[in-house]
Amino acid sequence: MSTPKSDSQWNIDLVNENDLADLLPLLRAYCEFYNQTEQIPLTDDAALMSVSRALIANPKHEGIQLLARDSKDRTAVGFATVFWSWSTLQGGRLAVMNDLYVKEGYRGQGIADLLISECARQAREHGDRCLTWQTSVDNKRAQTVYNRSGAFKNEMSQPQSIEFFVILFIFTLFLFSPIVTLITFVCLSWFWSLPMTLVLFLLYGCWMYYDRHVDSQGGRWSDRLRQLSVCKYFTKYFPLKLIKTEDLDPNENYIFGFHPHGAFSFGALGNFGTDATHFSALFPNIRPHLMLLQLQFLFPFTREILLRLGACCVSKESCEYFLRGNHGTGHALVIIIGGAREMYFTKANTMKLYLKNRKGFVTLALKHGVSLVPVVSFGENELYQRLTFFNLIPNGISWGRSFFGYIPLRRPVVTVVGKPIRVNQNVNPSTEDIGQLHEQYMQAVEELFETNKDKYGLGHVKLEIV
Template sequence: MKTILAAYSGVKKGSGSSILSALRDLPWPSRSKMEKHLQVISVLQWVLSFFALGAACTVLLVYMFCTDCWVIAAMYTTWLIFDWNTPKQGGRRSSWVRNWTVWTYFRDYFPIRLIKTHNLLPNRNYIFGYHPHGILCFGAFCNFGTEATGFSEKFPGIKPSLATLAGNFRLPVLRDYLMSGGICPVNRNSIDYLLSSNGTGNAVIIVVGGAAESLDCAPGMNSVTLQNRKGFVKLALQKGADLVPVYSFGENEVYKQLILEEGSWWRYGQKKLQKFLGFAPCLFHGCGLFSTESWGLMPFSKPITTVVGEPITVPKIESPSQEVVDMYHSMYITSLRNLFDKYKTRFGLKETDTLEIR
């Protein structure tokens, strides 16, 4: 208070040097603290957007129809209907949004890193299989939905499109936010367009385990849902897109989850809800906004390292037999295991740790 009064006194006396001196004496937060605050804010806005932006904007749109702003709501709804199929046709990617400074703070909160192991040719298309799902796929979003980890610099000529739940693109505003990052619906029409009608140099990132895998994501777990997931392999064969295994070390560490016992009524209900809702009703928690000791929705600051493996060359076969699909699926599993085993000790795991394929 004395410092502020001194500054005010300097103003009264017309002394600029007194003002500067007083301002320098104010208890400004350090640069490191400011950066940490910005990191927290950047992650918080994404978590809140993921959980609430679509629902909040839907409620707001309905409410506006009951007010004097109904004309604005009607105009937006008309445009929404007109624009409905855009997510299925490559979306509306924005380099400006993908390069927002906020994503660098998002990256540094954990921190998140992207490791390149092999070159990718721009004259080919690719399907990246991302593992594991984790709770909110922080690694997948940061690496492929933004330029914070330098994807375009590491893989010149390759345009990533992260595939997520199609239901997200039915929600106002959220759909545009996702599309601006190059995120697309994980459905056949959208992926067909990217791999067939959008030239070459496209990489569709599919979180293969999906919502079902997120039910088994917890610190210390090294398991992926892949054994019976063969649709992405068949699609790669039909489009002649090379398969690329991707593993994110640390994705399971950022939230703690209560894993319900397999075979219990609680687990049964959880799986039924997952199939009905399209996403998994996980019982998880992170840390609080102001303290790592309290519970909250903020993820723990644990490093996430995403390793992009060697591409598996896939021929184009419009109607592949089940034997051919099984063969390439087996090749993919072997490649993913090799990737995990090669890098596990570099990123915090023990030599004895193994990757469980479910």
């Protein structure tokens, strides 16, 4: 079957076995696009071909793939995939246009419109009530094409108000833990009774005391919580992305040095405190643990969430619990090296790191022989503006959007995990040993920043280490 354009420039064909060799490069390019933009892991060629062959074998019940070709030289320039489904709300069959891709260099010539039109025609012949589409929240170009075509957007796959999830996440985990606790206490007292609420909080206080060591003994990991949709919506807000430069051996443990701190380290939270940016796929069998101040684990309910996200206390005892191998191998301790001091340096279009006097993590790496991995988060400092009020506050304050400036601006943040620095174990390292490794680490951070700053919009920024 062929559906040529009126000027016969393009043909749209149903994919068959003879088309698979021409279709595969397009499928691979489509997957690479989403790998680069959303860090979705790449699928191998065999798996891609298995999908296509399943559709070819049963087009009536599974779905179809369409291939766009130049009618003159038969060059394959684009494809679309439609899966057949059902919809209770529509009360009948449903066609889902899951994939649409046009080769770079051929875009803007109406090929996408032709593919969509043929998808709609095939859907009508199949007896479907409507044709829906799904795409990334941030892929505005694709959304424009789909909207122009008249295809029905599947709203159920998109967050209705992504800012709601950001506010919920930030409020619960970092900004207003004391206020959340207070509100919970007041509400329970109002709707229940003060004595019962006091008993409840007393019991929970006893539990926190009994459970007080868990944040220094590996936390309480939960894959299910790390993969919740709210985590994905949180990372989509900015959006956050995670980039790998080298594979890591799951038979070892690692110390990740995260830079810069930024106002609230959202890059660290989204990329390592959740699995929304596909850390588990990029680094198989390695668990990242966001190492936080003890204060974060003193607030009721919030501590339970943090523990199940894999977070632990950043104390020496907690770090050594992992590094001694008490919890096995395949753990990455994510330490925000600059701490609160670096937070006060946060300013857009700068990269000022408080690192020269931070050597405790280097000592730990030497004593336990674990690799140091530099991590630079590009865009972290751009999430807030630095405002001054008539010099009343010397360094000013970080100001974002709503809720008294707490909600961050919507700016992309790209976190790059650098190459590990291999460290030979030295149980009693000298000051010179520590200084030498620390200098090597600072050079690795600088190299990682300089190598990537042009790619992620900070080419004009100079790194400053203090």
